[in-house]
Amino acid sequence: MTKRVLWLSNETWTRECEVPQIIEAGYEVFCPKVCGYGLGESNLSVDYTYDEGLSIPEEDLEYLNKENLYGKVSQHTWEIINKYFGMVFCPPDADIIREYVHLYNGIIVLRFLGDEEGLTCTERLVADCGYHLLYEIGRIKDRFYFAYPNDTYMKDECDLLRGRGLYLPLPLVDAENSDDKTQIILNCPNLSIDAKANRQFQMFLANMSDPFAVYGEQVVPYQHHEDLILGGEYEHMQNAGVSIDLGLGSTLITEPWAQALYRGIPLLYTKDSCAYPLLKEDGPGYCDSVKTLISKARKIHNGDRGLKAKIVRHQADVLSLSEYSVFTEAWKDFFARIEYTAAFLENAMPRNKKIGIILTKAYKGGVLEFTKRFIRALQNEIVKNGAPVELVFAHIDDESYDLNDTFAALRESGIAIRTIRLREMKVTEVNRMLSMAGYLPKKFHGIKDIPTGIVYDDGIHMLMDCDYLINMTDRSGSYQPILPVYPFAVVTHDFIDRYSPIGENFSKIKSSDDDDDENQKKTKKQIAEEKKFAEENHEEIVGQFIRYRREIGPNIINARNADRVFVTSDPGKTDAIQFAMVSKDNVVKLPLLYDLIATKAEFRKNSKDNDKKYFLWVSNVSKHKNHINALKAISEYYRKGGTLKCIMIGAFTQYFDPDSEFKDPFNEDIMNYMLSVRKLVSENDKLKDNIDFMGYQTEELYRKLIQDAAFVIHPGFGDNGNGGAIDAACFGVPTLSNDYPAMQYLSDYANIDCQFTDFNDADKASDELIWMEQHFPEKRKKLNYDKIKEHAADNTEEELYNAVSENIGFRTRLLV
C-alpha cells in the first residue's frame, strides 16, 4: 500500500504545521472536507490543497470529501479507509478512537495537545467512553501510538499510553518574531457563554488602564465593548507584543498560545493557564496575581525589551524551539520509529477475534431461545464469510441448564461453552486491577472516579481472553451493574419498567415525627430514640429509597456503559435513546430472529378449519399483561353476546383461577396483584364460567392450543411485542392485540396483520372481540406463510451478521 495518512483535523494552524512534515516523510495526506465539529474552535477551515498529491481513485476521493469522518461512517467509507490509508492521525475524541479501534486495520496515532478541562488523555478517554476503551486499545497496541508534544503531556498518563508514547513536537512554522510589536492581547474566548471567562475579562478591564484587545473565538457574539473584541482569526495575533492568558484550567495548546511561542511573543500566564504545565512557576512570564500580570504587561507595552527577551528566551529553551530543523528532524524520527515497528511486526502471527456471548441469569423461554438463535445465526455467517472470529458462549452456572440438552445444538456446532459465576468487584479491587493492568493515570487531574460492579468469573481468566462480550440481556444478574472495564454490548429486549413501574410509597421516607397521632402514643424517650436512629441512618434510608427498584438502576447503567446497545425493534431503539438516554450511534437494531413453529403444510391445513370454540390468551402473571383491563373487556364481550370461550395460558397463570388456593407469594406485589385478578373473576359469573386458566403448557400442547384457537389475544403493553402472535400466525391464526408501538412494529415486520384495539377501553375492546369472533375466518385468509417466513431467523442471519460485525468489527487485525 502507498504510504498514506488520514489526518483527522480541520484546524488551520496544525494543518499548516503538521501536514507538510508528514508529506516530507514520504506520505500522501487526506484532510477532511466536512468539519464535523467546530463550535468554539478558532481558526478552522476546509482545505483541498493536499488532494492534488493523493493517488486514490477520483470517485473514492470525491466520496470521502462528502463524508463526515468525525461521526459514525458507512461501511463503504470504512472499505475506502482500510483500502487506501495505512495510518490515521486522530484527535483525542473517545468516540472517534473507539470506531477506529473497532473497524480500522492500520496504524492509529492519537495526537494529544492537551485538554480543555485540564485532564490527562487517559482521563479524557475514560470520562467520555470508559475504561473499556483502554482495554480495547491494549488489544491493538502494536499499531497504536500516543503522540505527545512534550514530556509534561505524557508523564501523568496511564502505563498503556506511556508505553505507546512517541514524542511529536508542538506544531511549529518557520515564522518571524515580533520584536517591534507592543499590543497587549488578552486571550479570552467565549465571553458570552463562559461565566468564568467573563469574570476574568471584567476584572482585567477594571484593573488595566493601558489599551488592550481581546483575542479568542466568540461563539455567541459578545455585545459589549465591541471595540476591544478581535475574534479568533489567525491574523489578529500579528500585532501582539504581549499575550496574556489568565487561564480557565485548560491545558489545550491552542493556536494563539502556540503562535505566541513560535512567533516569539512573550506570554504572561497564571497557574490556571494552559501554558503553566509547560512553562511552570520559574518562568519569567509567570504571574501569581492579576496585579503582577498587569504590571508586567504594562512594562512590556512601555518598551521593557529586557523583560520581553527574557520571557521569549525562556519559552524557546523550555520547548527547544531554537531551531526549525530540530523540529523537522523530530517528525522524521517519529515516522521512522513507526515504520520500523510496522516492518518488524509484518510477519507476526494474526489471531482470531474472540467474542464472548453471555447469559447472566438462568433464563428459560424467550431470552434463552433468542440467545440460541442469535449464536446459531452468527456462527453460520462467520463460517460462511470466513471471518476471523471465534465465538465463546458463557452462561451462568445453574442446575437448570443441561449441557447435553439445553445447549446440545451449540456444542455440536463447535462453539466453546463455559459456565460463569458472578463476582462483585469493590472499589479497592477495581483500583488495584486498573492500576496493575496499566489503565490508571499516574496522577488524576480531575476527580478520581473508579467504577464498581460485577465481573464474570469463568474460573479461567474472567473471560478476559475475549476481546468483546455480548450480554444477551441488559441485566447483569445482580443488583450491581456490569463492571465497565470490559468492552461489552447488551441486548435490550424492552424497558418495561418505564411503562409498568412498581411505584414507591414516598411517604415512607417522611420522618416519623410527621405523624402526630402516632407520636402521641409514644413516650418521649421512644421518639428521641427514633429521631436518633433516623439521623444516624439517614444515608442508608435515602439510599434504600433511591435503590428501591434495585434492578432498574443497573440495567440503565449497563445500557449507558455498553459499547453498543442491541435492540430488536424500532420502538426498542427509541426507548433506548429516550428512556436510557443512550447515544443513537450506540444503539443498533438487530432482526427479531423469530423461528416458525409450523410448516407450510400445517399452516395450509389449519387455515381451512374455521370451526373454533375459543380464543387463546397467551400471558404470564406480570402486570404489563394488563389482566384487569382485559378481563373487563372480556366481561363486556360476554355481556354483548360473545360466545367463544377464553383460554389463558402461560407460566403461573393457573393461579389467577378464583378457585386456586395458591398463597405462597413470589413476592408481595405479585401476590397482591394475583389476588386482585382472582377477586375480579370470582365476582363476575360470566368470567368465571367462560375463562379457563391453564398455566404453563408443554410445547406440544401449546401448538395444539394455538392451532385450535379462533384467534389469539394480546392485551399487554410496554414490552417488545408478543411472540405468541407470530406463533399463531404460523398456524394461520390471527391476533387481536392492544395497540402500542412494539406490537405495531412486530405485526408489520413479521407480516402477521394483527387486529388492533385499545384494551384499556372495555367498550371498544369488547366490540373488537365480537368483531373478531365474526370475522376471524376473513382475517385468517389475509395471512401468508411465505410472507411471514420472509423475516424469520433463517432468512435474516446475514442481516444480523452485518449489524454485529459493522459495529464490533470482525476483521480487525489482531496479533497473537
Added chain:
Amino acid sequence: MRVGFFLGYGPQARYGTEGLGRYLGGLIKGFTSEGIPVTLAAPIWSKKSLEELFIELDIPIDAVNFVFNAKGEPFVWRVYKWLVLKERKRRSGMLALLTKILGEIVIRFTRTSTISFGKYLPLYILLFLLSLILFIPAVILLGIYYLVSKVLNVARGKTSHLKKGSIKEDEDSSFLEVFHVMTNVVVEQLVEVANKQDCCDIWYVPSSFWPQVNDLKKTVVINVPDVVTSVYAGEFANVVGSHKNTSEVKKTIEGGKYFITYSEYIRKSVVIGDFGKRADCVVAVPHVNNSSKPFIATNNERAKDLNTPAEFDAELSQKMLKKMICKSCPPYYAKRMNFEDVHYLFYASQVRPHKNIITLLRAYEYLLRERNINVKLFLTGVVNPNEYSDVTAYIYEHGLEHDVLSFSGVPASTLAALYKCADLVVNPSLYEGGFPFTLGEGMSVGTPSVMARSPFVIETLEVAGLHDATFDPYNWEDLAAKIEYWLPRRQELYDLELPFYQEQEKRTPDVVARDYLKTFEYFLELDSKRA
C-alpha cells in the same frame, strides 16, 4: 428625575441566577442609557450578589449610586454564615495544612523506616512529638466545634437530617424568628439611611414585602407582582412563615399610595379590588419580553463554510445540555446522560403550589403510558429526592423519575439551550403576576408553547385568537390532548403563535424602561398635585 430602587431582600437572595435580577438589571440599564441618575438602596449582605449581577449583565458598577444600611453585615448573620453556611475560608485552609503536615510525616516515616530504623530513631521521636503537638489542639478544636453545633442545632430545631432544608421546618423555630427580626431591623435601618440622603426624587420598590418603605420620604412606587399566597392560601399553608410574609405584603400595599402591576388583572382585581386603591394611582406596565436568543445565537454562516452537518446554535445548545447536572433523579441516572436526539416537553418554573405541576405530571404520565407519546418532561424547579414535596412524591410514586428530570439553578445560557432543544414548552400555571415569560423564552429560539388559560393568558393569548394553543388548567386531559395534538405539528403551532410573539418581542428592555419612566413622571406629577 432621579430614580431610586429600594431592595430589602434577605441575605438568601441571589440576584445573578434569578429572574428578578435580570428584570432589575434591564430597568437599571434602560434608565442609565436614558441619562437618568440611579440610586440602589440595599442591605449590605446583598453587595456581593449585586456586584455579580452587574458583572453578568455588563453594567459598570459606577453607573449606579449604592446606598447600604451599614458598612458591615449584622453580627447574627455573620455567626450564622460561619456556623451553618460554613463560609470559613480560614478553617479549611488550616485543616488542609494540618492534614498535609501529618500526611507528610507518615509518608516520610514509612519511607525511612524501610531503609534504616535505628539510624533515624531520634528523628522518629521528634516527628512523633511534633505530630502530637499538632494533633492534640486539633482534637480539642473539633470537640468544641461539635458541642457548639449540637447546641445550635437544638436551638433552631434541626433534629433530623431528613428535614434539612425542608419546607416543614419547625414553625416556632427560634432561629427563624431571629432571622425575621434581623431582616426587619436591617430594612428599617436602610429606610433611615436612605431618608438622610437626597439621592432621588422617586423610590421604586420592585416587591411588596417591606411595609417600612412607606416611611420613605420621597414619592414611593410599589410594585405588586401578585398576592399569590392569599389566593392559594391552602396550598401555601404548609410553607413556614408564609402567613407572616403575606401579612407584610398586605401591610405594604395598605400603606402605599402608588403602584405598578404587570397586568391589568392584578391592577383591577387585587390592588383596586382587594385593597381599594384609587384607580388613577395604579398603572399596569406589562413585562419585558425575555428573549433566549442572545444567549445561544451563534454565527451560523461559519458552519456553512466548514460544511458542518449541524447548525452551530443547535450544537452549542447540545454542548450546554451535556454540562447540566440533574439532581432530581437517582444518582446513577444522572451519570453519562446523552441529550442528543432526546425529545422533551419543557416547563421552566420554580416548584410552587400555583404552578400546577401535578396537573402537568398527570397529563405527562397519561401521554407516556397510555398514549405512547415517547417524550421526556424537563423541569427547572427544585425536585430533591431526599426531601418530601408533592411533586417529588408524585414523580417517585409513579415511577417517573427517569423521565421527568429537573435541572434547577441553571444559568441563563443553559436555560436558553433547554428552550432551544425542547419539542414544546408547556405552561400549566394557574396564576402569574403578568403574562408568563415562558412563551417568549421559547418562541425566541423557535419553540412554541401550549399554555394554561390563567387570567393573564386569557387577557392576552385568547384575545389574540390563540385559543387552540391553550388548555383548561383544571383539566389534565385537556392539557394532554393539546400536547398530543401539537407535538407532531410543532411548526404549525410556531407559525400560529408567531404574529403574537412578534408583538411581544417589541417590548424590549429599552421600551419597558421608558414606560416605567413615563409612569414615574405621571406619579410625581400626581403626587405634587395631591400634596
